[in-house]
Amino acid sequence: LTLVDEGLATRVLERALSRGGDFAELFCEQRRGFSLSIDESRVERPQFGSERGAGIRVIDGEVTRFAHVDGLAEEDLLGAADVLASALAAEATRPLALRAAEPPRLQEIEVDPGSVPAERKAEVLRGLDERARGAGPEVSQASASYSEGRRQVAVFNSEGLQASDDRTRVRLGAQVVARRNGTVETGFETLGAHRGFELLDGDPARIAEQAARKALELLGADPAPAGETTVVVGGGFGGVLFHEMTGHGLEADAVQKGASVYAGKLGERVAEPLLTAYDDGRMPGEWGTGAIDDEGTPCRKTPVIEEGRLTSYLYDRLRARRDGTESTGNGRRAGFRDLPIPRMTNTYIAPGEADPETIISEVERGFYAVSFGGGQVEPATGDFVFGVSEGYLIEGGRVTRPCRGATLIGNCLQALARIDAVGSDFEMKTGFCGKSGQTAPVGTGQGHVRIRGMTVGGTSV
Amino acid sequence: MSRSPAPELEQAAGRAVEAATSAGAAEAEAWAEGSRSREVRVHGGAVESLTEASGRGVGVRAWIGTRTGYAYGTDLSDAGLAEVAEAAVGAARVADEDESAAAPDPAGEEPPEIEGLRDSGVAETPTAEVIELAKRVERAALDSHDAVSSVEEAVYVDEDGDAAIATSRGVSGSFGASAAYSFLQAMASRGSEVQTGLGFGVGRSPRDLDAEAIGAEAGDQAAAMLGATKPESRNCPVVLSERVTASFAGFIGGALCADDVQRGRSPFADRLGEEVASRALVLADDGTDPGGLATAPFDGEGTPRGRTPLLADGRLLAFLHDSYTARREGARSTGNASRASYRSPPAVSTSNLVLEPGELSLERLLAEAGEGVYITEVAGLHSGVNPVTGRYSVGASGRAIRAGALAEPLREFTIAGDLLGTLAAVKAVGAQTRWVPFGGSVSSAPMLVQELAIGGS
Numbered sequence: 009l010t011l012v013d014e015g016l017a018t019r020v021l022e023r024a025l026s027r028g029g030d031f032a033e034l035f036c037e038q039r040r041g042f043s044l045s046i047d048e049s050r051v052e053r054p055q056f057g058s059e060r061g062a063g064i065r066v067i068d069g070e071v072t073r074f075a076h077v078d079g080l081a082e083e084d085l086l087g088a089a090d091v092l093a094s095a096l097a098a099e100a101t102r103p104l105a106l107r108a109a110e111p112p113r114l115q116e117i118e119v120d121p122g123s124v125p126a127e128r129k130a131e132v133l134r135g136l137d138e139r140a141r142g143a144g145p146e147v148s149q150a151s152a153s154y155s156e157g158r159r160q161v162a163v164f165n166s167e168g169l170q171a172s173d174d175r176t177r178v179r180l181g182a183q184v185v186a187r188r189n190g191t192v193e194t195g196f197e198t199l200g201a202h203r204g205f206e207l208l209d210g211d212p213a214r215i216a217e218q219a220a221r222k223a224l225e226l227l228g229a230d231p232a233p234a235g236e237t238t239v240v241v242g243g244g245f246g247g248v249l250f251h252e253m254t255g256h257g258l259e260a261d262a263v264q265k266g267a268s269v270y271a272g273k274l275g276e277r278v279a280e281p282l283l284t285a286y287d288d289g290r291m292p293g294e295w296g297t298g299a300i301d302d303e304g305t306p307c308r309k310t311p312v313i314e315e316g317r318l319t320s321y322l323y324d325r326l327r328a329r330r331d332g333t334e335s336t337g338n339g340r341r342a343g344f345r346d347l348p349i350p351r352m353t354n355t356y357i358a359p360g361e362a363d364p365e366t367i368i369s370e371v372e373r374g375f376y377a378v379s380f381g382g383g384q385v386e387p388a389t390g391d392f393v394f395g396v397s398e399g400y401l402i403e404g405g406r407v408t409r410p411c412r413g414a415t416l417i418g419n420c421l422q423a424l425a426r427i428d429a430v431g432s433d434f435e436m437k438t439g440f441c442g443k444s445g446q447t448a449p450v451g452t453g454q455g456h457v458r459i460r461g462m463t464v465g466g467t468s469v
Numbered sequence: 470m471s472r473s474p475a476p477e478l479e480q481a482a483g484r485a486v487e488a489a490t491s492a493g494a495a496e497a498e499a500w501a502e503g504s505r506s507r508e509v510r511v512h513g514g515a516v517e518s519l520t521e522a523s524g525r526g527v528g529v530r531a532w533i534g535t536r537t538g539y540a541y542g543t544d545l546s547d548a549g550l551a552e553v554a555e556a557a558v559g560a561a562r563v564a565d566e567d568e569s570a571a572a573p574d575p576a577g578e579e580p581p582e583i584e585g586l587r588d589s590g591v592a593e594t595p596t597a598e599v600i601e602l603a604k605r606v607e608r609a610a611l612d613s614h615d616a617v618s619s620v621e622e623a624v625y626v627d628e629d630g631d632a633a634i635a636t637s638r639g640v641s642g643s644f645g646a647s648a649a650y651s652f653l654q655a656m657a658s659r660g661s662e663v664q665t666g667l668g669f670g671v672g673r674s675p676r677d678l679d680a681e682a683i684g685a686e687a688g689d690q691a692a693a694m695l696g697a698t699k700p701e702s703r704n705c706p707v708v709l710s711e712r713v714t715a716s717f718a719g720f721i722g723g724a725l726c727a728d729d730v731q732r733g734r735s736p737f738a739d740r741l742g743e744e745v746a747s748r749a750l751v752l753a754d755d756g757t758d759p760g761g762l763a764t765a766p767f768d769g770e771g772t773p774r775g776r777t778p779l780l781a782d783g784r785l786l787a788f789l790h791d792s793y794t795a796r797r798e799g800a801r802s803t804g805n806a807s808r809a810s811y812r813s814p815p816a817v818s819t820s821n822l823v824l825e826p827g828e829l830s831l832e833r834l835l836a837e838a839g840e841g842v843y844i845t846e847v848a849g850l851h852s853g854v855n856p857v858t859g860r861y862s863v864g865a866s867g868r869a870i871r872a873g874a875l876a877e878p879l880r881e882f883t884i885a886g887d888l889l890g891t892l893a894a895v896k897a898v899g900a901q902t903r904w905v906p907f908g909g910s911v912s913s914a915p916m917l918v919q920e921l922a923i924g925g926s
Contacts (some may be wrong), residue, residue, distance in 0.1 A: 051563065070515060073521075074520040095519075232862070266618070266619060346641065388663050415853055415863065417924075463699070463882070
């Protein structure tokens with residue numbers, strides 16, 4: 009698929025730089041998606057979406073000017089380029105001739121979800137619904153959703169770059185509500201990947217059973233205790249914690265504004281030597297994976313913490329230029345209506361040496377956070393907060409009672425430094441990360457991780 | 470709906486409806502939008518980025534019997550509309566039958582005349598002036614206190630757009646609206662300690678924004694947080710700032726949407742008419758209040774916006790409905806079908822929530838609290854709040870209340886509870902109201918809660 013031809017791209021870049029500027033870029037995109045849900049055992053909300061459009065930016069010194077248009081019509085693209093150029097009044101800058109595009113290293117998609125009949129997707133959802141309801145008489149509500157999306161992007165810039173990517177993602181989610189007398193609990197589970205419909209081969213309905221199990225388990229939960237304690241964070245979803253408390257602080261825009269507690273700490277020890285972590289946009293099939301980022305830079309694997317030392321920030325082009333370094337392939341945008349900003353792809357703590365069971369058995373009294381509803385961090389202060397969707401007490405080295413309503417709060421640097429065990433188990437999970445009003449698919453992952461001394465917020469004081 | 474400020478969009482919507490019925494839909498509805506927007510980001514007294522954008526699109530709902538499907542696209546040419554319409558019809562074929570599903574009926578009444586939704590100030594103010602405004606916002610924060618060391622970003626955004634609807638049952642109409650807002654995050658530092666503060670302003674035009682007040686709010690808050698410590702875990706009286714109250718009101722409003730209520734996923738299910746809250750808490754949804762940014766003559770499916778009292782005299786008076794949830798229980802739509810944009814089908818949501826102000830100033834609320842905590846910021850709302858169970862546990866920061874007055878800053882703690890318990894514990898709502906864009910669009914005020922669980926050290 010060709011979104012725009014080279015000739016038009018060249019004309020747009022020339023027009024954008026016709027009154028000066030250091031750099032111009034044309035980002036074109038076509039996206040198609042389909043989603044469907046099941047609720048009250050009824051398949052509903054089938055929805056198709058289709059969008060095409062382009063974003064054009066001109067960087068002049070430290071100022072970025074950006075325009076975007078719906079559609080890829082030549083007159084609209086040239087008109088947007090003219091709007092950008094009109095703000096400047098210098099000699100034209102001549103863009104370099106576009107080099108031949110290298111064939112993109114695309115993620116292999118076995119079954120294009122767009123080619124699968126929608127009825128088949130409805131069947132998958134019915135399977136989830138049945139499995140959730142079959143998990144026990146206390147399951148009172150079950151719902152599930154399916155979504156697929158395909159983003160085809162092409163990037164052209166005045167340095168002669170042309171690159172493209174074709175990203176297909178499929179995701180399932182299941183939510184279960186369980187009731188016992190007056191108590192209500194919910195459970196949630198997802199399955200997603202930068203893959204085709206083959207993701208759902210096997211037994212996708214297992215996630216409905218897992219969601220049901222969480223909700224049922226929580227029915228017997230006590231209110232979470234409030235106070236400072238040792239926390240063991242589970243594998244997979246637990247990686248959200250690292251994403252929030254460290255990943256965001258490594259994004260170069262926050263660092264350059266001094267709005268990150270990791271600013272000025274490159275090369276320093278920020279964690280025990282047992283901790284190594286990566287951002288890796290090339291992990292095959294993972295949710296945050298791509299061939300290129302949204303500026304045309306190939307995605308790559310960047311060590312961010314090596315044996316406890318901070319080794320790299322995450323860069324897009326603009327911030328890399330400011331620091332006199334190269335983009336790490338983290339210039340991502342939610343779509344053609346957004347400017348690229350430094351963002352994580354798949355971020356994870358590499359597997360350690362500790363046995364996950366030992367990590368727990370060494371804790372006399374603590375809290376086991378298995379999965380999170382999500383979280384938030386204030387990069388400037390490093391303060392973070394996480395809602396725990398599944399958590400348990402640890403008593404005498406054993407996982408005992410489930411707890412409800414717990415929150416983990418703390419400070420990034422402190423919490424990172426207090427990680428004293430990293431498990432040898434490992435799992436990746438999917439997430440949606442919000443930043444500056446843009447949502448991006450990201451992968452998070454880790455094995456079991458133990459943090460000494462963290463505040464658990466709860467209702468039991 | 471006689472007025473048509475956007476005839477071209479209305480025509481596009483009309484053609485999309487025709488295309489859908491030609492493609493096999495028994496009934497159809499189309500929602501078309503067109504808008505222009507600007508965004509300025511300023512840092513260190515200089516423009517960091519400037520965005521100018523135009524957008525347009527259409528979303529089509531199609532019904533085949535009692536099956537509903539949706540599709541959207543950005544191409545408003547005849548071919549583009551036909552493609553969207555066919556996709557919507559194709560989607561409808563996948564859905565199961567639902568006896569309550571049908572195109573919304575035309576309302577028997579004309580939508581309200583609402584003045585001032587579009588202010589010419591957005592179109593008339595040159596970009597150079599709004600850049601200056603964003604710079605003034607940043608400067609005001611830096612000038613507010615010596616401790617304010619920088620501003621992460623001062624952002625100004627405005628937007629001017631039209632929306633139009635058409636249905637096969639004869640609903641048609643359009644309206645235009647503008648919005649302008651600015652916000653920033655200021656950073657105050659002392660030694661190695663950094664604290665942040667947020668300031669914002671919203672309106673219909675850049676002329677509505679007080680750059681100095683917006684900047685100073687962020688600076689004041691950041692500086693006030695310096696030296697913050699973690700409070701002790703305890704149950705104590707809490708005063709919520711008007712921003713935090715707004716987030717809380719948004720949580721209440723969400724749980725009052727009939728969709729989740731009907732599906733048994735709201736703590737308010739089966740509680741209509743019952744006593745669920747303190748008498749101090751009086752709340753309404755009002756889609757016609759000229760001050761609210763969600764105000765419009767009609768909702769996302771053409772039903773006139775209106776005012777719906779939700780909580781008064783401690784009782785739960787109503788749930789919010791769109792045409793689907795209304796039909797499901799033989800009620801009337803309250804005009805609360807909302808659309809984030811043409812990219813999403815209408816769904817029940819609050820419009821503007823209006824909290825009835827009380828009589829006490831903030832000072833008096835603090836005096837009433839005696840010993841407790843004043844909450845100025847909450848974090849992690851999307852993860853710490855469970856709308857099904859009504860339980861919440863969110864990160865917070867603020868100030869201690871000692872002897873009825875503000876004392877030292879506090880941070881890194883949580884507040885937790887359950888929605889109904891907290892509603893019952895509201896002791897008073899303050900007199901000073903403000904439109905806050907958190908939790909939707911909320912006319913908010915500070916609020917005293919008799920007792921909440923604080924999780925700290």
